[in-house]
Amino acid sequence: MSLEVLDAARVARAKRAYTIRRVAPDAMKTLIVGPSVVPASGDLVLVRIDEIGKQRRIELTDGRRAHLFSGDEAIVCFGNRYAPDQYEGVIGEDLSSCDLVAAGGIASCEITRNERMIPSTRITPLGLIGDAQGKRLNLRNFAVDGSGSAPSIPVVLSLGTSMNAGKTFTSTSLVRGLKAAGYQVAAIKATGTGAGNDLWIVRDAGADVVLDFTDGGLASTYLIPLDDIVAATKRLIGSAAKAGCDIAVVEVADGLQHLETADVIQAKGLWESCVGVVFAAYDSMGAKCGVDTLRAAGHRVLAVSGRLTQSPLMMREAARSTGLPVYTPWEIQDGALTSAIMGTKVADEINGQRCRVEIWRDHDGAMLGAGAAKAHAGERLTAPPAARDSTAGGIRELLKMVADKVMAEEVSLACGAGTRKRCTGRINHRSGYRTHTWKTDLGRIDVRVPRIRKGGYHPAFLHQERIPAKELVSLIARATASDATPCDLEQLLARMGTSGTSPQAIADWSLEVKQQAHRLGLDLASIGTIDSALRGEPSAEQRRKSIRDEYGVVAGYGDDHAEMDPFVRVETMPMRPARSVSGFGGK
Known part of the structure; x- marks a missing residue:
């Protein structure tokens, strides 16, 4: 030497x-x-x-x-x-x-x-x-410093079936959704091979802190001892916490069958603060196998996403086989998972770490609105309004639930019988579904409208004048309050243009709506203003864009100048000149 x-x-x-x-x-x-x-x-x-x-x-x-x-x-x-x-x-x-x-x-x-x-x-x-x-x-000599005292922050994992299943785009969408709700978000890639593409996209999505394993001192993680990967990942999460982030979105590269990934997701002491996993898959069978594997490893799986969301049929298969919601990236960006990730317990912990809040009263002793919360001097941040804990994404989930029940009830009345029920009074039959986008001032909601064989069925709420966002949130808040009565839900239904629903059905729905709001961790009854709940949400005029519309030509495997499928990050060229670029599924 x-x-x-x-x-x-x-x-x-x-x-x-x-x-x-x-x-x-x-x-x-x-x-x-x-x-x-x-x-x-x-x-x-x-x-x-x-x-x-x-x-x-x-x-x-x-x-x-x-x-x-x-x-x-x-x-x-x-x-x-x-x-x-x-x-x-x-x-x-x-x-x-x-x-x-x-x-x-x-x-x-x-x-x-x-x-x-x-x-x-x-x-x-x-x-x-x-x-x-x-x-x-x-690189080990130049790693970030994650030592010292820092509050632990919650982690949401982005995992997938294999390379290019859509993990990075899912992570990006999670960052967008959490940022829209007002949180400080870190995007971390825990394993993989050194390359910046995945970091640039989450940085562009608004992540406050962006780190990968190279910042932890590793050029790549393949054939690296598990203890070294765990130490590097903890260092990255600790660094994000020290920087003031509320939550970390952590992506683990490759699929669950890769030995390194399998070891990392089961590493003791690494995922104690993990609040859940969003799983990206190519197809429904991969989704089913992956979800079962993660559940067996003790992980809480929140939803399925990834490349399979390019096919509505595949989404239905995955939802049926896993029992989980399947969300497109656009829905995640709109906040579909924010409420599930940042539940009441997690949000309270974040608020407690940020500052101590006093609710000031006016001279008559009445409490001021949510905007009047005051943080003690010297603390690093003010607490977010309560509305941030119940995002518009969660509200849309409740509205979709109500809409589904309304349509099922109305079609049963139109047919003279319930689903798959035989009776002499039946006058019509169901004939599948059609998808429709219900545009509200809280964003778009995709619903499945039942078809009937004779005549047509057109739900009134799809053609009603839009309810102003503030009024809509207020109606939902009253219907989901702990002391809400069926009459509160009936007011929402009336405002949606629905009438003729039986009192017993409304009573049953009222209980289910309150239970769903509790599962989502929503506390809508305490909302004093909806400004922060709506902050960052798309306008009602924005239509749901396909990936093709959003990104132009999708090339999959193409040359370096071609537009890329947002689910896939490749730096490759074809073995022979391509005559044309492929669609979503081709490479």
Whole structure:
């Protein structure tokens, strides 16, 4: 082993990869070379580009994807890679020629690849990078500091069936939904291979703190001891807590069948503050298997999402087989899961960590409105209004429940009999459903409108003039209060344009609506203003956009300039020139 001086000009000319973004260029002083040098995961290495393969561009420290040319020098990290859709790579035993197996800056020896992939870009390590004393630089030496006292924060996990199942887009949607409710959100990627794409999208979604395992000192997590991954993940969550975040959205890469992922989700002491899992899947069978696996591991699964939500039929299959709600990314962004994640208990804990609140009274002794809460001086934040604990997403769930019951009752009256009931008085039959978007001032609600064989059925509430948001929340609040009577729900039904419902049905619905509000953790009766509940919600005029409408042409596997399926992040090119880009399902 020998040392060579690495001058600053050479460092400046080299293309520094995303994985080394925490290492300052002025720390790179020497090159460690020789046949006896054995690289380790996380070691910084200066490489020469020999032959351009799949990785035609490299992601720089600032996120820009720079073109690579033969003869270029770049600074990357040694690391292993596990990617079923792309490559498996392991670190070699010396500084012999190897491969750039990830455009984020991972050097290792490609040992297997997906048949759709062309070979990786070939590189030659010129030497490990060391400091002025010749000590090799490793990402572990530049990890974030997660030590010290910091309040524990709740965690929601984004897991999936495999690579490209939609985990990152699900995480992004969770960030959007939680930010819309007024929370400080951290987005963390606990495992995977060093690349910035997943971090840039959650940062663009509004995450207050964005971290991944490279910030925890790991270039990749494949073949890394479990204890090291657990320690790095705790360090990242602790860092987010110290930064003042209320909750962390944590993504674990790859699928549950990957041994590393299976170990991480069952790691003792790591997920004590986890409030639930959102599971992304390709199809309904994968969703069923994954949900069962997570439940067996002791996790609370909140909902299913991912690529299967591109198919309404697949969504129905998954909902039936898992017994869980299945939400599209747009629904999660609209707050469909915010109430379930930030239930009353969690929200109270967050408020307690933020500040101590006093409700001030006017000179007559009457309590002022929710906007009059005052925090003691010196505390870091003011508590969010109570309305944030009961988001518009939860309110829409209650409205959908009421709408479903109204439609079922009205169709039973139109048919002269209930569902699958035989009687002589039957005058009509049901004939499936049609989907319809009910537009309210609290956002859009997708409902399944029953069809009947003779004539047509058109629910009155779909064609009523929209109820103002403030009035709608007030009606729901009265109907879900602990002392609510069936008359309170009847007022809501009347305002929706529904009449003729039997008193017994209204009484039954009233109890079920209150129970559902309790399960969602909503406390609507205490709302003094709905401003914060509506903050960040889409206007009523916004239509539900398909992924194709939202993102234009969807390419799946395409060239570097093609638009990408939002569920998939790939940095690949086809094995042969594509004649046309594919739709949602094709790659």
